[in-house]
Each structure stands twice: as structure tokens, then as C-alpha cells.
Amino acid sequence: MARKKKISSFAVNNIKCYGLVILAFLVLMPLQSAGVLNNSVSGQLVPICAYVVMAISLNLTVGYLGELSLGHAGFMSVGAFTGVITAVALSQSVAAPELRLLVSIIVGGLFAGVAGLIIGIPVLRLKGDYLAIVTLAFGEIIKNIINCLYVGIDASGLHFSMKNTNELNLDAAGKVILNGPQGAVGITKIATFGAAILLILFALFIVLNLVHSKTGRAVSAIRDNRIAAESVGIGVTRYKLTAFIISAMLAGMAGALYAQNFSTVAAQKFDFNLSILILVFVVLGGMRNIFGSIIATAILYMLPELLRGIADYRMLIYAIILIAVMLLTNNMKVRAFIDTAMANIKGKLAGRKGGNS
């Protein structure tokens, strides 16, 4: 018991988060390679991981920084398309797909980070609803820009156009990467479940470390009381921007991973609904609860799939479950019931342990 107490809640939470992800990998990886999982489940593994990274990164903005961002899909989109372009551009020079994936994820993260900087400077001066509105608009703008963007590659390098593929002036051996509303076409599917798990672990490492550091304390202080944070000498804009950019970078990395799990990805995929979906994962998992974000993402992502049997009613049931969870977890009586139930279970477990030893 004495030894148990020495482990801080920080360490316990870390072990829970990392442990869950590694456990999921250890269970699912053999199943996937043995071919036990059917195609639809197997194909969902990378998207789920990408969404988990999205939820972790959005929890940094919404939970720790306390700013409601409704444009997180925009950063994912920036990362996805810059990542795909990078991967295609490197397909000749870099043979190893793992290395290509790694480089494309890093590039996707960097571009999303730059987008985060550009958006963050004006947007983080706003508060509350206004910030939500502007980030929402940003998500839509990114979607529409990529919708009319044409990118191709040939021997002379990358070509860009905002009109059509003819304007790209590609030579005979040239290849169109981004085809306007059709999105990125002919992507080599190089994203793997293992890489996806590694990206989650990376996101966990960054976010969990950050929130328990000088920077993380400053970010939390700004959320709790901006005036007091300023009064102790914290540069508010700087730390808000830092958290926002890190969050955007992780979202961009998730996007680059996500896109390379499919052969085509359109900008329409990264719309307002996706931003809201990620926000739902974060809210339902709990603000500043990274472990909760992971669980909520996994469950809520699979729920519509599991409910496929009742086709027409599945979105209805999905909504009812969301509402029920929100209401019940905020209800004092239900919470008290859960707490006593948990205490009972713990007590019984402890009792059994005591009996055994």
C-alpha cells in the first residue's frame, strides 16, 4: 500500500493510456495477420487510430486550453493532402514504404502546424463563441480550397493549378495527384496498423508530457483564469498559440496517416461533420481525460458499424446513446450509484486478494 501511494496519479494515468493502446495492438495485430478479422473491421483499424489521435489532439485545445475549436478537420485535411503529395513525390526516390509514410506524416504535421500558426494568430485573440465560429469557417475554407486545387507531378517536379488538370502542363509521364473535387487519387495504401499505433503512442507522449510541464501549467492557468495568469507574468498569446499549433500538428499527422489508408480521399471527407464528430469523442470521453478520449473514440466509432443490422434506426440509436450518456453521467444520483458500485467492486476484489494471501 505504501509503495502504491508513491506512484503519482500522473504515472497511473500514463500507464493506463499507454497500456490500453499497447494492449489493443497486442490483441488485434495477431488477429489481423491471422486473417481472423473480416475485411470491414480490418479496414477500420487505421481510421480508428487516426481518430484517436484527432481526439487526443483536440482534447489539448478544448480540454486543456479551453478553447472550442470547430475546425479541427481542417488541420486533418491539410495534413492529409500535403502528406499524400509528399508520399507520391517520394515514391521514386524512397523505396521503403515505411520511410515514405514517416516522412509524409512529418510533412503533413508541419504543414498543419503552419496552418495552425496562421489561423491561431488572429483567432486566439477571440473568445468563446467567436473563436468557434472562425475555426468553423476555417475548416470550410480549407475544404473548399482543396476542392478546387489540382496538383500533378512529372519529371520536372510538382505542378499546381486552381482550374483543371490541363492547366497543370504535365509531360507524358506525369501523374495527377490531386484532382479537384475528386480529391487525391491513386494513393498507394502504405498506412499500416502498426504505424497507426505508433502514431497514437507518439501523440500520447507529446500531450501527456506537455500537460505535466511548465508549458502545460501555463496553458491550464490561462484556461482557469486568464487575468490571474497574466498577473503572474505569463504571456497568454504565446502559450495559447503553442498549444494550438501542437494540437494542429498532431491533427495533420493523423490526417496524413488516415489518407494513406485509402486509394482515394476527397476534401469533402474532412468537413464540419467530422470536426463535430471528433468533438463528440472528446466531450463524451471527458475534458482533460485522454484515457476517456481513446475509449470514447473506439466505442463511438464502432457503434454505427455494430448497429448496421438495424439499418434505418442506427443514427437514431446513436443519438439516443449520446444523449443518455451525457445526461446520466451528469446526474448526481447516477454518479453516486456508479461510485458506490465501483467502491463495492474494489472492496470485493481487495477482500478476495486478502483472503488469498
Add this chain to the structure above:
Amino acid sequence: MTKMVPLPSKSIVPERDAEHEPILETHRLGIDFGGLTAVDEVTLAIGRTEISGLIGPNGAGKTTVFNMLTNVYKPTRGDIMLDGKPTQGKSVAQVSRMGIARTFQNIRLFDQMSVLDNVKVGLHNDIHQSLLASVTHAFGFRKSEKEANERALEFLSFFNLDKFAYQKAGSLPYGEQRRLEIARALATEPKIILLDEPAAGMNPSETAELMENIRKIRDKYRIAVLLIEHDMSLVMNLCEGICVLDHGKVIAKGTPDEIKSNPKVIEAYLGKKKEK
């Protein structure tokens, strides 16, 4: 550097501070809110180790003066010199780094954070930890965190708060919250600390303890204290110099004894005697 406030003036710094420049000086400070003059002609000088009080009836503009001193409000007129340097054009955070710390009338803690972390936020600019160290928990992270923890606990034990270190600040009892706010302000290593109604809502024994603490702060850290307070016994027993504000103007300055017998002060607090 010439002194802004001609000395001797009515704002006398204590004798022991007289040979040093005042830590904080204001010269004819004033602020208007949309044509309404809230504070005007506030000229002050506070000695390096002085405990001074800013008193006055409700709405006299005391907190407004604090907000101007910390640059939360931009003064319409006048100058502020902190340790001989003007604070004009600096941000709130920059002024804090120049050596002024404050507490708030309505307590402003970081409620969701632990008591220890609240003080560590106060230590923020003294913790040498790069963003890289923050993100990786390597590159000198452990050393900087260990130092921060030790120093934060020192401040907490000074205020008898160390037993609450890992509790959420928002869950502390009222008196402890007030003490924590002072501890956090002190952690920024200020040269002067501004306390906005530190004894509000405290019972007499807590107030006595607070007075003792304020004296201890001054003696241990050798800093100046400027406090707003309605508890007259605290002000009269603790402060060496007192400035009385009424309707945004300074109506009296001096030692507690001078203030007690000043007819203008009595009038401001109790009203004018009706002439028969």
C-alpha cells in the same frame, strides 16, 4: 534619476527607506472611463520595505488604482515608475516580470489545478525549462521540476498550506484560498506586492494571523506591501503609511496617527457634521 515625487512630501517613506529610491512612484495618476473621471491626481511614493495602505469608502477608486499600477487599465494621465523604470506601454505580464505582484478582491485562483501547481505557475518565469524539455520530459526536465517543486513547497509551508499541496485549489476553504493567492503572488519574486482586501471575509483570529504573515513577508523577502483594506484595526496596526482615497482623489496621506485625526478622513467615512 531624479525622484518624481518631491520629498519630503505628504507621502513620507519610512526613515529606513529614505536613502533608497522608492520602489513604486506615481505622479498625478488619473484615468477616465468615457468622460467620467474615476481616479485623478494620485501621487504616491512607496519605500522599498514599507507596508502601506490604500483606504477609502466604497467606490473611491482603490481597485482602479491597483489596476493601473499593474497595467490592467491604461492610465489616462500621469506616470508610474516601478523601481525607477516607467511601466508605460508594457503588458500586464511584462509589468509582473518587472517586479509587481498582486492578489484580487474576488479571489482568482487556478481552480482546476492543484495547490502546488498554482504556486508553480507563480514560479513560471523562474523555471528554466524549454518547450522541448516540456514535451519530452528530458533535457533537464527532472532537475527543473524538482527545483520548482521544492521552491513551491517552501512557499506553501510558509503559509501553512503544504498539507493541501495536492488538493484542487478550488476545493480549499476561503481563508486558505486567500493565503494561496498571496503565496502564488510571492512566488513571482516581486519587489512590491499589492493585496486587494486580503482580510475580506476573515474572522478576527484569521485576520490576526494574516497581519503576522504580512509582516513576515516583508521581513523575510525584504519587499514592499501595498494593501487595500476595510478592516481599520488591521490597517492602523500594520501600515506605516496610509493614503486615503475618496471620489478618486487623494484626500489624505500620512502615518496612521495622522490619518486617524484627519478631519477630512473622518468626514469621508462618517459624513459631515450638521451645523446647528
